[in-house]
Amino acid sequence: MPTCRIRSARLRALFITALALFAVGALILRVAQLADRPLHGDEANQAHRAGILIETGVYKYDPVEHHGPTLYYLTLPLALLRGQHTFADTDEYTFRLVPALFGVALVLLLIPVADGLGKSAALWAAAFTALSPAFVYYSRYYIQETLLVAFTFAAIACAWRYLQRPRAAWAVGFGAAIGLMHATKETCVLAWFAMAVAAAPIALVQLRAARRAEAASPPLDRRVLARHAALAVLVALIVSVVLFSSFFTHAAGPLDSVRAYFPYLHRASADPAAGGDAHAHNHPWPYYLRLLLYTRRAPGPWWSEALILGLAAVGVVAAWRPRQPRVLPRFLAIYAPVLAAVYAVIPYKTPWCLLSFHHGFILLAGFGAVALIRLARLAPLRIAVAILIALATLQLGRQAVNAAFEYPADPRNPYVYAHTASAHLRLVQRMHDLAAVHPDGRALRVHVITPDGDYWPLPFYLRSFTQVGYFTVQPERPDADVLIVASSIADAVQQRLTGDYHVEHGSLRPGVLLRVYIRTQLWDAFMNTRR
Amino acid sequence: MTFNARLLAALAIAMLPFAAAWAADEAEADLEPIEIKLPEPSYMGTPLDYWSEHLEISFKKREPFMAPKGAEIVSTDAKVTASVKPEVGTLDMIVDGDKEAKDSSYVELADGVQYVQIDLGRPCEIYAIILWHYHAEERVYFDTICKIAKDADFTEDVETIYNNDYDNSAGLGVGEDKEFIENAEGRLIDAKGKVAQFIRLYSNGNTTDDRNHYVEVEVWGKPVE
Numbered sequence: 239m240p241t242c243r244i245r246s247a248r249l250r251a252l253f254i255t256a257l258a259l260f261a262v263g264a265l266i267l268r269v270a271q272l273a274d275r276p277l278h279g280d281e282a283n284q285a286h287r288a289g290i291l292i293e294t295g296v297y298k299y300d301p302v303e304h305h306g307p308t309l310y311y312l313t314l315p316l317a318l319l320r321g322q323h324t325f326a327d328t329d330e331y332t333f334r335l336v337p338a339l340f341g342v343a344l345v346l347l348l349i350p351v352a353d354g355l356g357k358s359a360a361l362w363a364a365a366f367t368a369l370s371p372a373f374v375y376y377s378r379y380y381i382q383e384t385l386l387v388a389f390t391f392a393a394i395a396c397a398w399r400y401l402q403r404p405r406a407a408w409a410v411g412f413g414a415a416i417g418l419m420h421a422t423k424e425t426c427v428l429a430w431f432a433m434a435v436a437a438a439p440i441a442l443v444q445l446r447a448a449r450r451a452e453a454a455s456p457p458l459d460r461r462v463l464a465r466h467a468a469l470a471v472l473v474a475l476i477v478s479v480v481l482f483s484s485f486f487t488h489a490a491g492p493l494d495s496v497r498a499y500f501p502y503l504h505r506a507s508a509d510p511a512a513g514g515d516a517h518a519h520n521h522p523w524p525y526y527l528r529l530l531l532y533t534r535r536a537p538g539p540w541w542s543e544a545l546i547l548g549l550a551a552v553g554v555v556a557a558w559r560p561r562q563p564r565v566l567p568r569f570l571a572i573y574a575p576v577l578a579a580v581y582a583v584i585p586y587k588t589p590w591c592l593l594s595f596h597h598g599f600i601l602l603a604g605f606g607a608v609a610l611i612r613l614a615r616l617a618p619l620r621i622a623v624a625i626l627i628a629l630a631t632l633q634l635g636r637q638a639v640n641a642a643f644e645y646p647a648d649p650r651n652p653y654v655y656a657h658t659a660s661a662h663l664r665l666v667q668r669m670h671d672l673a674a675v676h677p678d679g680r681a682l683r684v685h686v687i688t689p690d691g692d693y694w695p696l697p698f699y700l701r702s703f704t705q706v707g708y709f710t711v712q713p714e715r716p717d718a719d720v721l722i723v724a725s726s727i728a729d730a731v732q733q734r735l736t737g738d739y740h741v742e743h744g745s746l747r748p749g750v751l752l753r754v755y756i757r758t759q760l761w762d763a764f765m766n767t768r769r
Numbered sequence: 770m771t772f773n774a775r776l777l778a779a780l781a782i783a784m785l786p787f788a789a790a791w792a793a794d795e796a797e798a799d800l801e802p803i804e805i806k807l808p809e810p811s812y813m814g815t816p817l818d819y820w821s822e823h824l825e826i827s828f829k830k831r832e833p834f835m836a837p838k839g840a841e842i843v844s845t846d847a848k849v850t851a852s853v854k855p856e857v858g859t860l861d862m863i864v865d866g867d868k869e870a871k872d873s874s875y876v877e878l879a880d881g882v883q884y885v886q887i888d889l890g891r892p893c894e895i896y897a898i899i900l901w902h903y904h905a906e907e908r909v910y911f912d913t914i915c916k917i918a919k920d921a922d923f924t925e926d927v928e929t930i931y932n933n934d935y936d937n938s939a940g941l942g943v944g945e946d947k948e949f950i951e952n953a954e955g956r957l958i959d960a961k962g963k964v965a966q967f968i969r970l971y972s973n974g975n976t977t978d979d980r981n982h983y984v985e986v987e988v989w990g991k992p993v994e
Contacts, residue, residue: 661976745976748978764936
C-alpha cells in the first residue's frame, strides 16, 4: 500500500507539473506583445468604460450595450497595482491582461476536474486550451468572452467537486460562479440552458443507479441537498446584485440586468418583421463551424481547429461506451453540442461567441484523445498515435502564433472581425506628432465628426488629449486644429471650414477611411521636423 | 547692314521655328509607343473612399508612352532581391510577366518600409518602369519611392526618379510626386532614358493593411552598348 501511495503522489506531482508547464505556455502566448494589435472598436469602448471607473470610481450598468460589470471591476485592481489612476494613465496591458489571466485560469481549472476527465485527458485538454488559436487570440482581447468561459468552467468544476464530496463550500463556489457568469455577459443564460439540458438526463440516470445501490451506500440527505441548493442560489444572487448595483450605489442595476434581455432578444432575432435587426452581424447557422473547420482567405496561412472538433467527436462517442462510468464526459457530450446548436440557430453571430461551446469541445477533445490512443492495443502503436496527436497539437500552436503575432489584425485571420486597420496607428502617431509641435501640446483642439458615432477606437487612443470633441452631427463651426471626419460627410464639413488646412486621410477599418484636416500652420510646423 | 542682309537675317529668324519643328519631328520619328500588355481589370470589394490633396485622380486611360525605337522589356527574369523574405510568393514572380490580379500572382512583404531591388544584369538606358503593387481591389500604397543606381549597394549615381512620400514617413526625403490608386494599368514611372543597372522600389503599407505587395514590375529600356 505505501508503494501505491508513493506512486500516486508521484503521478499527481507529475500531473501538476505538466499542467503548470502548459499554464506557463498559455501565459506566454497570452501576454507577449499585448499592445501591438490596434484595439478593436469594442475593446476601446470597454476600455473607455473601465477608464471612467478607474478615474471616478463610478460604474452604472447599461442594459442596452456593453454587457456586465465584472470586466471593469476586475480591471480596477490591475490599474491600481500598476499605479494608474486616470484613463490617460492606462495602456493596452492594463486592459488586455484581464482576459489573458482568465485564459490561463482555464488551464488551471482543469485541476479540480482531472479526476472526472482522467488525468491524461485533462493534460491533453490543457494543451488544446493553451494552444487553441481561438482561445489564444480572444484571451488577448479586452471583451467579456474569456471571463464568461472561465466562470462557466468554474461553475462546472464546483458542481463536479460537489458531486464527489457534497460540501457547502462547493455549493457556495458554484453559486458564486453562476453569479459571476450573470454579471459578465447576458449570454450566460445560453450556457445555463445547455447545462440544464445536459445535467437532467445524467442526474436521472445517477439517481436510478443510486436507488439500485441504496443498500450499498446511503443516498444523499435530501434536506442537506436542499440547504446547499438554497445556499448556492443565495450566493449567486448576492454576487449578481452586489456587482450590478455597483456595490449598492446604483439601485436600478439589478433590475436592469433582467430588463436587458429585451433589447438583446430583439437583436438576436433575424426577422425584422418580428422586431429584429436585419443586422450586419447576422450569419447563417454553419458560420462558427466553418470558422473552426477550415479557413483560408487569399494566399497566406490556413486555419483549422478540426483536430479539436474531430477529437471532441471521438470523445462524444467514447463517453457513451459501456463500462465508462464517466459522468463528466457524458455531461460534456451533451452540454457542448447543445450549446453549439443554440449559438448556431441565433442569427446574430460574432466569432468570439464560439469560445463558449468550443471550450466544451476542447474538454471533450482531451477525453477523445485518450480514447483514441487507448484504441490501439499495442504499446508502440499507442505511442505513435500519441505522437501524431502531439504533432497536430503543435500545428495548433503555430496557428496561434500566426493569429496573435503574425496576422493579429489581418482579415485573412478568421478571428479578425470588423477590426481596426493596423494603418489606424499611423493616424494615432500623426496626432501625437502634431501635439508635439503644437504650442498647447495635447490640449490642441480636435474635432471628430462622424455620423453614427463610428469613430472607435479613437477615444482610447486620444485619451490623453484634453480638448477632443466627438460629433455625430455637423457642428455649426467645425474649425479646429485638427478635424477627423468621416469620408461620407467630409465634403459638407469642408464647405463650412473657414481656415486653411492640409488634407490627408486616416484609416479606421479596412475600406473605412477618415479625412483628416490639419491647420496649415500646424502642418508646416510638423513638416519642419520631418525635413 | 544692307537691306538684303537684313532681309536674309529676318528670313533666317523666321525659319527657326520651322527648323525646330523639323528637328523635333526627326526626334519623334525615332520614338514609338511601347506596347504594354495590360492584365484584365479586376476590381472586387468596396470602391476606395479615399481623397487627399496628394492623390492623383484620373478617369482617363493612360496616353501611350513614347520611347526610342527598339525599347524592350529588360527586366524579364532579372534577379530580384528584397529588404525582407517574402511572406507570400517568391521574388522571381515580380518579373515573371504575370500581371493578373490573382492570388497566385502577388508577392507579399512584411509591414513597414520595405523594398524590392531588380538587377537588370547590365547597365541599361531606362525609359519606363511600370509597377503593379496589387490591383484586385482599389488601394493606395504609401511612400512609393523608386531609385535607380549603377551598383547594387546604391552608392554610385543614385537617382530618385519617383517619390510620393509627402510627409517623409519613410525617412528617404520628402517627395513631390502624387499618390495613386492601384489599377490594372499599373503606375508608369518615366525614367527619361537614365542609365542604371539596379532599381529599388520602396513602399510602406497601404490603405487596406500595413503590408507591401508586388504583382509585377516591368522595366522598358535598352542595354547600353
